[in-house]
Amino acid sequence: MHRHNWRRAASYIYQYSARLRTEAILKDSQHVSLMLHERLSGLSAAINALHLVHPAYAWIEHLGEASSFPSDSYQSKKAKKTVKDQLAGNEIQAQRLQFYIDIEKLQNEFVLTSAEYWLSLSNVKWTFSGKDKVPSDVIDLLVQTNSYEMAFTVILQFWKGSGLKRELERVFSAMSLKCCPNKLGSTSTGTNVIMLTSSRDAMVVRGSSDVVPASQLSSQWETLEHYLETYKSLHTGLPIIVAETLLRTDPQIELPLWLVLMFKDNQKNRTWGMAGQESNPASLFQLYVDYGRYPEATNLFLEYVEAFASVRPSNLINRKRPFAVWFPYTTVERLWCQLEELINAKCNVDQCDKLKRLLHGGLLNHLKLLKVDSDDVLSSAAYHWENRKVVLGGAL
Template identity: 65%
Template sequence: MAFTVILKFWRGSRLKRELEKAFAAMAIKCCPNRPGPLYVGNEFRSNSLLLTSSENEVTFHGSPDVGLTISYSKATGQWETLEAYLQRYKPIHARLPVIVAETLLRSDPQIELPLWLVDMFKGGQKVRTFGMTGQESSPASLFQLYVDFHRYSEATNLLLEYMETFASTRPVDIINRKRPFGVWFPYTTIERLWCRLDESISSDHMVDQCNKLKKLLEGALLNHLKLLKVDSDDAVSSAG
């Protein structure tokens, strides 16, 4: 009903803003550490949020195990609902996966993004060969979110995944890799990640992990730049 109202009464940028609000509310309901509903003691309490039907809310005064089971089942259903609606409305507003991921990461610093959501950023296909750029919900935007919310391991692994795929291009696709501007990685965000890792090390926070990530990142960047130089030299030679 909420989406019916949104689609009926809003158009253009206002429609996109209302969709963002709705999906942010849905994403919050999927977070175990969100403000509500909460499982406290033997009671299941719910704070009213957008898209919530209060008529079916039930308070349990029984075993905590029963309440937790019901809470878990409800959370699973909310994830499934979020995925279904996101797939339906993403063609209308391509930035919706970014809104959902940003809401989840802000609401719960420890949350692991579901694989289906990560796959939406990757395009639902095998890792692409020619870089991370694309639509608003692209691997580059996911990489930026990881850096913004201090998820340095996830950010580094995502970047390495694409760089390794780029380096292992099939012979039939090498000509495409060598085309000017055919490959794009978010270099400014990579620089931010490098600076964030340095800051963490300087402040004695997660020193070992950050040093390890820096070594991985440095090795991948050096190999990537060497490969770009080889491709550039080959392109010049072919043009000559």
């Protein structure tokens, strides 16, 4: 009896929330937010009511056009069973050909209605049709209106695996673009779209009336850092996406220190080279080379070469282990060739020549050290082999 009453209550509450959805379409935008908020309360109450029912019976009948949550189709099937066949009685079997709405579908609808509500607060109208999968455009709209928390909630609710990573990459790429003031120049109309610094507190695009306060840019950086720290555990390549987006948009931009440290802090031991997780020093080094940031690339490489050379005696055995250390030698060679090309083209000759000499010195010392370590390993192996032969000879 109690199970039947809670299911009936959930059904009536859901009918009311569905009617609100229909009425909201006919209302003006001024009242949409209030109706969406009331609808969210109804969906929440329906979900709570079904949670009081045994999981095998926690569903309500489908109400035709009243439903708006995404599903490929409302398939004819019986209620979900969490217990074995002994819990499946005649009541469930009688419902096997009827449409149903379970808690999971109600939760999906609640998330999408929440997204619609947040967009309505920014005067952005979006309504999900309920016939196809969740479109990515709702994520784009949420990011455009700075509703990042809601955007990530939708992503985590509806995407898994590689699809989840793909959507996270899209969101963080869009968030990174908001941190690039030079990006505004590409969307402005007119012939003069040069970014100018008019004061300490604002950035102005010539030929446009748009003013970007420095405080707003600072807020975007802080937001990007916060969410990147939160979600990089779900996708370790997100720092690469952010850094590449920034450098591609503005090759002269200075990457923030916290972003650079994300590439470096993933390493367990800096004396083992530039390898690591997906976002490692080698990937940052490659980005620097790809986008012409040769001073940063050279300094980063020398930093790890020197760390490798200055290993403590207690960790010396790790340095001598075969394949324990890795450096991106192919990318180093490409950096060397690009510096030579710039010198031959008489472009920044002094700077490129200085970088080339630094790179040459670091490589020379590194290769000498590798040779010494290799000789030590061979000598140690020969010494142990001689001792082994002496021991075996004495035993015979």
